[in-house]
Amino acid sequence: MSDLACVQFLQWVLPRMGMRWRGFRKVRRQVCRRIRRRLGELQLEGFGEYRRYLESSPSEWRILDGCCRVTISRFFRDRGVFEALGSTVLPSLAATIDSGGVVSVWSAGCGSGEEPYTVSLVWEKRVSGAFPEVGIRIVATDAEPVVLRRAAEARYEEGTLRDLPPKWVDSAFRPASGGEEGEGLVLLERIRTSVEFRHEDVREGMPDGPFHLILCRNLVFTYFDQSTQVRLLQRIIERLVPGGYLVLGAHEEIPDGRWPLSLAAGSRCVLRYSLPPSGTSCSTGASGASTSR
Numbered sequence: 001m002s003d004l005a006c007v008q009f010l011q012w013v014l015p016r017m018g019m020r021w022r023g024f025r026k027v028r029r030q031v032c033r034r035i036r037r038r039l040g041e042l043q044l045e046g047f048g049e050y051r052r053y054l055e056s057s058p059s060e061w062r063i064l065d066g067c068c069r070v071t072i073s074r075f076f077r078d079r080g081v082f083e084a085l086g087s088t089v090l091p092s093l094a095a096t097i098d099s100g101g102v103v104s105v106w107s108a109g110c111g112s113g114e115e116p117y118t119v120s121l122v123w124e125k126r127v128s129g130a131f132p133e134v135g136i137r138i139v140a141t142d143a144e145p146v147v148l149r150r151a152a153e154a155r156y157e158e159g160t161l162r163d164l165p166p167k168w169v170d171s172a173f174r175p176a177s178g179g180e181e182g183e184g185l186v187l188l189e190r191i192r193t194s195v196e197f198r199h200e201d202v203r204e205g206m207p208d209g210p211f212h213l214i215l216c217r218n219l220v221f222t223y224f225d226q227s228t229q230v231r232l233l234q235r236i237i238e239r240l241v242p243g244g245y246l247v248l249g250a251h252e253e254i255p256d257g258r259w260p261l262s263l264a265a266g267s268r269c270v271l272r273y274s275l276p277p278s279g280t281s282c283s284t285g286a287s288g289a290s291t292s293r
């Protein structure tokens with residue numbers, strides 16, 4: 001089964017799942033490997049047979065959806081974003097919290113935990129010293145149970161830590177012990193304690209919030225189609241406190257529309273939520289200002 005055959009299959013099937021081919025071009029090999037494995041389990045000869053199987057087996061679509069979940073991440077991915085969080089975003093949020101309160105964060109599509117744990121590390125190393133009476137609470141969600149189990153274990157190969165400052169690695173990780181499966185480095189409990197993992201598909205449900213900071217990177221605005229992006233962005237904004245921040249992936253943009261978001265922290269990836277004036281619409285439209293550009 002050739003790569004071209006898989007590409008043609010993805011171009012046919014993704015729009016039927018509320019996804020877009022554009023987001024999968026660079027990661028198609030990971031997805032195609034999983035689909036080929038599924039074809040082997042079903043003893044199907046090729047993608048044409050699989051198309052016919054999908055059309056006669058509605059329950060297979062959910063299994064295929066699982067094959068299309070991309071799990072690529074590492075600590076401190078997109079360094080500029082986390083530099084902005086540590087120098088500007090998190091300190092500005094901490095300054096608004098009363099003593100004994102917490103900054104509330106949601107990491108959507110958290111994968112194996114690298115993103116929410118990086119936020120916790122940034123908080124400890126860059127923010128907590130200036131705001132010792134303020135804490136941080138991070139809710140991390142993902143649709144894939146396997147990666148959530150890895151996240152809870154908090155054990156990582158050294159390659160996924162390569163973007164972290166070496167001193168952070170030395171102070172926040174320990175070698176896996178003999179009683180733990182596998183090798184690698186384990187994140188210390190003090191960094192993990194602020195993170196709560198939940199099994200949740202962003203298309204079907206979201207944590208209630210409200211949140212001071214939402215990280216939705218390399219998920220909604222990469223893989224889902226326009227109508228799904230619009231629907232989910234509205235629900236994401238509803239979970240932000242006024243003055244809160246939404247963080248996108250380095251190559252993402254929100255859909256065109258009159259959204260109550262503006263560029264912040266000197267980064268095109270960081271948007272700040274401000275309530276629109278009374279009577280101002282937040283609906284999308286070609287004439288609206290897309291604030292992510």
